[in-house]
Amino acid sequence: ETGVTQTPRHLVMGMTNKKSLKCEQHLGHNAMYWYKQSAKKPLELMFVYNFKEQTENNSVPSRFSPECPNSSHLFLHLHTLQPEDSALYLCASSQAGSTGISYEQYFGPGTRLTVT
Amino acid sequence: AQKITQTQPGMFVQEKEAVTLDCTYDTSDPSYGLFWYKQPSSGEMIFLIYQGSYDQQNATEGRYSLNFQKARKSANLVISASQLGDSAMYFCAMREGRGGYQKVTFGTGTKLQVIP
Numbered sequence: 542e543t544g545v546t547q548t549p550r551h552l553v554m555g556m557t558n559k560k561s562l563k564c565e566q567h568l569g570h571n572a573m574y575w576y577k578q579s580a581k582k583p584l585e586l587m588f589v590y591n592f593k594e595q596t597e598n599n600s601v602p603s604r605f606s607p608e609c610p611n612s613s614h615l616f617l618h619l620h621t622l623q624p625e626d627s628a629l630y631l632c633a634s635s636q637a638g639s640t641g642i643s644y645e646q647y648f649g650p651g652t653r654l655t656v657t
Numbered sequence: 658a659q660k661i662t663q664t665q666p667g668m669f670v671q672e673k674e675a676v677t678l679d680c681t682y683d684t685s686d687p688s689y690g691l692f693w694y695k696q697p698s699s700g701e702m703i704f705l706i707y708q709g710s711y712d713q714q715n716a717t718e719g720r721y722s723l724n725f726q727k728a729r730k731s732a733n734l735v736i737s738a739s740q741l742g743d744s745a746m747y748f749c750a751m752r753e754g755r756g757g758y759q760k761v762t763f764g765t766g767t768k769l770q771v772i773p
Contacts, residue, residue, distance in 0.1 A: 644690065647704060
């Protein structure tokens with residue numbers, strides 16, 4: 542596998558379900574991100590993990606819970622979601638230098654989530 | 658105020674012609690980065706080009722160039738010799754801060770259609 546992979550690619554879940562999205566990067570990067578892309582809205586940054594430390598959550602509802610067990614893997618745990626949470630969820634990774642500055646992010650193909 | 662503004666929701670360009678996609682930004686951070694990404698209908702987000710706020714020269718990557726006008730806070734993407742495969746959504750994005758405090762903001766995107 543190369544680049545950034547995400548599983549599953551499509552997910553349909555009820556509002557009472559619990560599911561997890563998985564992201565894996567094979568680029569040796571040290572920062573990973575979760576984004577939400579809804580129709581007709583800009584891409585929204587949800588979570589940032591820099592050197593495995595979560596450092597940004599942008600006021601995301603607690604029904605979304607990230608986990609980063611190591612620098613290559615990132616999970617997004619979902620529970621009691623709402624229909625408005627239906628969107629494309631994109632994972633990305635980047636290499637942060639010693640100054641903490643990251644340059645380009647490499648994105649996975651996304652998980653298309655539908656909440657019924 | 659919008660941090661990233663893309664005023665062109667849709668653009669058409671004739672194959673082999675050049676096209677400019679507009680992007681203006683707003684930040685008080687002296688150290689920032691500007692990115693352009695391409696998102697084809699398949700959904701993956703593809704990094705195209707990066708410009709750092711302290712870079713003296715405009716960034717170029719193959720047929721892509723970034724017209725960086727710092728005083729005007731604009732970072733327009735120029736695609737030369739358009740190809741049919743360039744038809745996609747194009748997003749301008751900005752990175753502010755560093756390390757645990759970095760923020761990434763995306764614009765609403767421009768849909769480019771290349772006409773044969």
